[in-house]
Amino acid sequence: GQNIDQPTEMTATEGAIVQINCTYQTSGFNGLFWYQQHAGEAPTFLSYNVLDGLEEKGRFSSFLSRSKGYSYLLLKELQMKDSASYLCAVYNTNAGKSTFGDGTTLTVKP
Amino acid sequence: NAGVTQTPKFQVLKTGQSMTLQCAQDMNHEYMSWYRQDPGMGLRLIHYSVGAGITDQGEVPNGYNVSRSTTEDFPLRLLSAAPSQTSVYFCASSGLAGGPEPTGELFFGEGSRLTVL
Secondary structure, eight states: OEEEEOOSEEEEETTOOEEEEEEEEESOOSEEEEEEEOTTSOOEEEEEESSSEEEEETTEEEEEETTTTEEEEEEOSOOGGGOEEEEEEEEETTTTEEEEOOOEEEEEEO | OOOEEEEOSEEEEOTTOOEEEEEEESSOOSEEEEEEEOTTOOEEEEEEEEETTEEEEOSOOTTEEEOOSSSSBOOEEESSOOGGGOEEEEEEEEOOTTSSSOTTOOEEOOOEEEEEO
């Protein structure tokens, strides 16, 4: 089965840096995705890790350690528009499906 | 490019009624799936399909049926609606290996908000 854990809520200040952690225990692993979901909208793709290490895309970075079952999403230079839910998802090629954590609601304050 | 299109966006049903949520994608994706999202929770997989004629159950399949007669369409049927099925439903698709995007990246429809009274 799949067990994916992330903090429920986080608060940070505009301009700051925030790290959202995700730990997972899965029966199959072929990649870890992060999605962003604004209230009332559909999730959209943010980043993807299949190998250990850091992937950087502008203000967003994501890190993966497969041996530890651990990933984090790092958001730099926070903006008010970054207030959203961030979903960690484990992708299993053999099953052909992604399993999601419950999401972390990030609130950015002025 | 329309991507993933879901209809209807909103629906109110009475307990016991049946209905179909429609989902279509124009990206020639092999993989399609239905998720439900309840307040404060992540996405839970209902059913999925890795190609036309192939479907399989996800985490929460009870009370739902799917079929995949074409690559483009993946309708979700509620057989006899119950209040516990009040939720937001998302259809999502992805390409399998070999495409330009990361394998497994999901493209979501806008969601269908269903209320069962």
